[in-house]
Amino acid sequence: MSEAVNAVSVKGIYKNYGDVEALRDMSLDFPKGQLTSLLGPSGCGKTTLLKIIAGLLIPNQGEVYVNDQIVTEPGPDRAFVFQDFALMPWASVIRNVAFGLELRKVAKSEREDIARKYIKQVGLDGFENSFPHELSGGMRQRVGLARALSVDSPVLLMDEPFSAVDEQTRRKFQEELLQLVKNENKTFIFVTHSIEEAVYVSDQVAILLPRPSRVSEIIKPSGFKNKDVDSIRKDSEYLDTVEKIWKSLRSYVE
Amino acid sequence: MRIFGFKLPNMTSLILWGLLWEVLGRLEVSFFLPPLSSIFTTLLDIYDSKAFIRALNETAIAFFGGLFYALVIGIPLGIFMGKNRFIDELFLPWVNMFMSAPLTALVPVLMVLFGFGLKSIIIVTTLFAIWIIILNTRAGVKQINRSLVDMANSFGASPIDAFVKIIFGQPCQKLLVESE
Numbered sequence: 001m002s003e004a005v006n007a008v009s010v011k012g013i014y015k016n017y018g019d020v021e022a023l024r025d026m027s028l029d030f031p032k033g034q035l036t037s038l039l040g041p042s043g044c045g046k047t048t049l050l051k052i053i054a055g056l057l058i059p060n061q062g063e064v065y066v067n068d069q070i071v072t073e074p075g076p077d078r079a080f081v082f083q084d085f086a087l088m089p090w091a092s093v094i095r096n097v098a099f100g101l102e103l104r105k106v107a108k109s110e111r112e113d114i115a116r117k118y119i120k121q122v123g124l125d126g127f128e129n130s131f132p133h134e135l136s137g138g139m140r141q142r143v144g145l146a147r148a149l150s151v152d153s154p155v156l157l158m159d160e161p162f163s164a165v166d167e168q169t170r171r172k173f174q175e176e177l178l179q180l181v182k183n184e185n186k187t188f189i190f191v192t193h194s195i196e197e198a199v200y201v202s203d204q205v206a207i208l209l210p211r212p213s214r215v216s217e218i219i220k221p222s223g224f225k226n227k228d229v230d231s232i233r234k235d236s237e238y239l240d241t242v243e244k245i246w247k248s249l250r251s252y253v254e
Numbered sequence: 255m256r257i258f259g260f261k262l263p264n265m266t267s268l269i270l271w272g273l274l275w276e277v278l279g280r281l282e283v284s285f286f287l288p289p290l291s292s293i294f295t296t297l298l299d300i301y302d303s304k305a306f307i308r309a310l311n312e313t314a315i316a317f318f319g320g321l322f323y324a325l326v327i328g329i330p331l332g333i334f335m336g337k338n339r340f341i342d343e344l345f346l347p348w349v350n351m352f353m354s355a356p357l358t359a360l361v362p363v364l365m366v367l368f369g370f371g372l373k374s375i376i377i378v379t380t381l382f383a384i385w386i387i388i389l390n391t392r393a394g395v396k397q398i399n400r401s402l403v404d405m406a407n408s409f410g411a412s413p414i415d416a417f418v419k420i421i422f423g424q425p426c427q428k429l430l431v432e433s434e
Contacts, residue, residue, distance in 0.1 A: 083401075
């Protein structure tokens with residue numbers, strides 16, 4: 001069996017909401033083990049594309065391939081991290097984290113063991129029995145991340161995961177995400193509207209433009225990837241890439 | 255609740271109203287208001303008499319029968335109204351009307367229609383309980399976070415799982431909270 005180079009590919013995706021054309025003939029590859037950002041101004045269809053990959057939206061035309069298999073609905077090969085965290089307010093942290101496993105009929109003691117491991121990994125040790133309303137925004141997203149990690153899917157889909165947390169927490173998350181990509185050997189698809197964030201965390205940035213929605217450019221920042229987290233933000237290639245993307249996007253911002 | 259720094263025990267208001275009842279009863283304000291204590295002593299005298307058991311039985315059947323139909327009809331209807339615009343528009347005016355209408359006024363009509371038997375009593379009990387159950391269930395379903403449903407689906411929830419754990423889980427929580 002040949003090893004696929006791309007963990008996820010989308011081919012010729014069309015999606016309309018009534019008369020509005022959200023995506024037109026969108027094709028894109030997501031290399032295995034890497035983090036690809038979908039970056040663009042609002043209305044460019046980046047979240048729509050992510051939800052189609054997740055199987056939460058059905059495209060009007062086109063296919064999504066995960067490990068060279070066509071997928072049309074959610075599956076255990078993909079896990080989703082939500083912008084608004086999507087935690088069940090009536091359930092404790094551990095039940096929220098174990099929820100993906102609960103839906104997969106994993107026995108209670110087993111799924112709680114797994115959940116505990118990932119709660120620890122995201123740094124929420126001791127909060128197992130807290131409820132979402134008792135946690136800060138950043139901690140809630142850690143719960144959302146632990147839930148996505150605990151089902152151990154090879155592909156992680158993240159929909160603006162850090163946009164609802166404060167700026168300091170966001171920087172911390174970005175640094176931790178770099179470590180996660182390095183250590184976990186998973187494929188990450190990351191939607192963001194922050195240019196700095198996309199360049200900082202990505203192996204590949206796909207720039208999407210609206211009306212009609214299309215991939216205008218794919219940028220692969222590489223020079224600073226092996227530097228430590230502190231020096232990336234000062235790196236000249238990092239700064240140049242941010243500048244370059246801003247120049248190509250600025251005319252699309254009203 | 256605290257008054258002047260003292261923590262009042264739970265059910266303080268119950269004790270206060272009980273005291274008022276006792277006092278008014280002893281003042282012999284009305285034949286229909288015997289003192290609370292005499293009600294308890296009478297209860298001790300009659301609790302094993304046939305007539306009392308029979309009456310208790312009938313009331314229990316009417317209560318649980320009415321509650322049963324109110325829940326079995328009210329919760330599904332509330333869920334459908336919360337999820338479907340058309341069904342909502344169809345039923346909401348009626349639900350709101352009966353919610354605020356003085357249902358007691360309908361009791362004679364129901365007696366004429368269904369007689370004096372148990373059937374009538376259960377229908378009346380159902381009619382008293384069902385509207386608030388419908389409205390609370392509907393409100394619970396309407397408040398469901400769209401992304402929670404997406405979340406359940408993204409982790410491969412079957413429609414039944416998503417229904418039981420998210421759509422049903424949330425209104426249940428709401429019903430419990432509202433009745434607290």
